[in-house]
Amino acid sequence: MKEPTVPDAPNTTLPPLVEPAAELSREEVERYSRHLIIPDVGTVGQRRLKNAKVLVIGAGGLGSPALMYLAAAGVGTLGIVEFDEVDTSNLQRQIIHGSSDVGRPKAESARDSIREINEFVDVRLHEFRLEPDNAVELFEQYDLILDGTDNFATRYLVNDAAVLAHKPYVWGSIFRFEGQASVFWEDAPDGRGLNYRDLYPEAPPPGMVPSCAEGGVLGVLCASIGSIMVTEAVKLITGIGETLLGRLMVYDALEMSYRTIRIRRDPEREPITGLIDYDAFCGVVSEEGTEAAIGSTITATELSEMLSSGRDIAVVDVREPVEWDIVRIPGATLVPKDRILSGDALAELPQDRPITFYCKTGIRSAEVLAAAKKAGFSDATHLQGGVVAWAKQVDPALPVY
Numbered sequence: 001m002k003e004p005t006v007p008d009a010p011n012t013t014l015p016p017l018v019e020p021a022a023e024l025s026r027e028e029v030e031r032y033s034r035h036l037i038i039p040d041v042g043t044v045g046q047r048r049l050k051n052a053k054v055l056v057i058g059a060g061g062l063g064s065p066a067l068m069y070l071a072a073a074g075v076g077t078l079g080i081v082e083f084d085e086v087d088t089s090n091l092q093r094q095i096i097h098g099s100s101d102v103g104r105p106k107a108e109s110a111r112d113s114i115r116e117i118n119e120f121v122d123v124r125l126h127e128f129r130l131e132p133d134n135a136v137e138l139f140e141q142y143d144l145i146l147d148g149t150d151n152f153a154t155r156y157l158v159n160d161a162a163v164l165a166h167k168p169y170v171w172g173s174i175f176r177f178e179g180q181a182s183v184f185w186e187d188a189p190d191g192r193g194l195n196y197r198d199l200y201p202e203a204p205p206p207g208m209v210p211s212c213a214e215g216g217v218l219g220v221l222c223a224s225i226g227s228i229m230v231t232e233a234v235k236l237i238t239g240i241g242e243t244l245l246g247r248l249m250v251y252d253a254l255e256m257s258y259r260t261i262r263i264r265r266d267p268e269r270e271p272i273t274g275l276i277d278y279d280a281f282c283g284v285v286s287e288e289g290t291e292a293a294i295g296s297t298i299t300a301t302e303l304s305e306m307l308s309s310g311r312d313i314a315v316v317d318v319r320e321p322v323e324w325d326i327v328r329i330p331g332a333t334l335v336p337k338d339r340i341l342s343g344d345a346l347a348e349l350p351q352d353r354p355i356t357f358y359c360k361t362g363i364r365s366a367e368v369l370a371a372a373k374k375a376g377f378s379d380a381t382h383l384q385g386g387v388v389a390w391a392k393q394v395d396p397a398l399p400v401y
Ligand SMILES: Nc1ncnc2c1ncn2[C@@H]1O[C@H](COP(=O)(O)OP(=O)(O)OP(=O)(O)O)[C@@H](O)[C@H]1O
Pocket: 057, 058, 059, 060, 061, 062, 063, 081, 082, 083, 084, 089, 090, 094, 106, 128, 129, 130, 131, 148, 149, 150, 151, 154, 211, 212, 213
């Protein structure tokens, strides 16, 4: 990935994105009074918010606080694209959902919370996965897009679809204690025509940048970055302040520092003329594809049966010690992935009996298996679905994280 290195860009003030709605009702005046008395916002700014249609992709870590603040701010129409259901492990950060929502569609749970926050918002649910065949048409129905997703394939799709639909979008990302945010708009009146591909021309190789599911995230970081994204949305809609267009904001919660870095147009970037296969672009390989490439998987039930029948198999956990502390397969040995991939721990692996590697969901163990096979461990397998599958299929009393 190309690292942006140039310091702060000139600031960018843009004209308002949305025309003002005709009027505010008496209830709306009371509700939004703390906005109305800010001279930069005023009644006209609030009427612009009322007229605005904002599409939020993902009602997860970033989408949760973003939707709540957009609703409270009085954005008149909020679209939610989300296909997933609320999981217990979401509740630590996805504050638009509550304990009683576990198992419900996230889009519906988010809509119910928004109704509770602000009954004046028209919520439109798009309960499907954003894909190349639905993205542009959907984006065209909104003024502004907010990308709260967690995977590179969707991020490039959102970027390219926003370019084709001629829409601005606010982007954010989070990992552990660090977050980033920016605004991209190829047709922006500033004329610089920047998009996400100017910042990150290529997706990182699969597995190089761990997801929050693999590496974790501080729950409140979602609020820090989600609220910055909403701040940018409000500024774009009302035409106030200097937006993050052309700048990347980087927030470090441990240092408690914010800095912005200028984004320049990549002179080698090809124009975006259509949507592509984003999984292929990002090197995402399906589970079947991974198996075809490396062979040798074993299911949790098969492994459990083999161990119960007394087969002498070395079960090697390739996760990090913090994950080992949460849950593990009885009898396993911990040898973290990086130590095997660097070659340091190859000597610790048994040569005289079959090995089964496992991780959380099967991604890291597949990588380790490929390396181990190259190093001559021919009688090796990896556990399909990892310790999560083990907990679900073999020992439901174990926690899933
Ligand atoms: N292409 C897509 N279309 C619609 N929603 C998407 C798409 N890609 C991701 N999402 C949604 O974006 C949200 C991102 O939220 P978050 O990063 O907190 O991930 P999560 O999947 O809920 O959590 P975790 O991966 O840690 O289990 C998720 O709810 C996910 O379902």
